[in-house]
Amino acid sequence: MGKRNRYPGVTRLKKGLYEVRIQVKKHPRTGRSMEARRHVMAANAEEAWGERVQLREELLRGDGDLRAERPSLGVYASEWLLRRAVHLAVSTADRYADALELHIIPALGDIYLDCINRRDVELFMARQASRYAPETVNGHMRILKTIMADAADELSIPNPCTRVKAIP
Numbered sequence: 001m002g003k004r005n006r007y008p009g010v011t012r013l014k015k016g017l018y019e020v021r022i023q024v025k026k027h028p029r030t031g032r033s034m035e036a037r038r039h040v041m042a043a044n045a046e047e048a049w050g051e052r053v054q055l056r057e058e059l060l061r062g063d064g065d066l067r068a069e070r071p072s073l074g075v076y077a078s079e080w081l082l083r084r085a086v087h088l089a090v091s092t093a094d095r096y097a098d099a100l101e102l103h104i105i106p107a108l109g110d111i112y113l114d115c116i117n118r119r120d121v122e123l124f125m126a127r128q129a130s131r132y133a134p135e136t137v138n139g140h141m142r143i144l145k146t147i148m149a150d151a152a153d154e155l156s157i158p159n160p161c162t163r164v165k166a167i168p
Contacts, residue, residue, distance in 0.1 A: 007049040018048035022056045029115040074109025099143045114157045134167040
């Protein structure tokens with residue numbers, strides 16, 4: 001283990017070699033934290049700190065942005081269900097809530113709505129199909145398709161579920 005110094009995120013490994021580490025909340029599809037480490041040749045810790053600052057800027061310039069109005073599927077689906085539940089039969093609202101809570105949100109809930117693509121939806125269906133009957137999977141997909149259609153209309157984003165077919 002290297003020797004720590006007064007520059008957080010900079011660790012001296014040996015003379016002239018430092019490890020710089022940075023963590024930012026930036027993953028383009030989920031907004032979760034990303035961490036990066038880099039070994040740099042530097043004369044001293046202060047110089048290595050400058051490399052750390054550059055690494056941070058590179059991570060923050062990456063794909064995507066952190067706009068507050070960019071909801072994940074989990075956040076949007078929860079709000080969607082609250083808006084919809086008042087117009088649904090209790091049994092239907094319960095079925096939607098169960099499908100969201102047990103299947104859709106655990107699988108896709110962390111991904112920003114505008115980052116969900118057709119491949120994500122098809123993988124979700126394939127994983128569901130390996131565990132459940134086709135009727136069950138198709139029921140979950142109908143709910144996901146409805147949510148994504150509403151999101152596409154509200155937020156002007158592409159709908160990744162448009163051409164995904166039900167399981168026969």
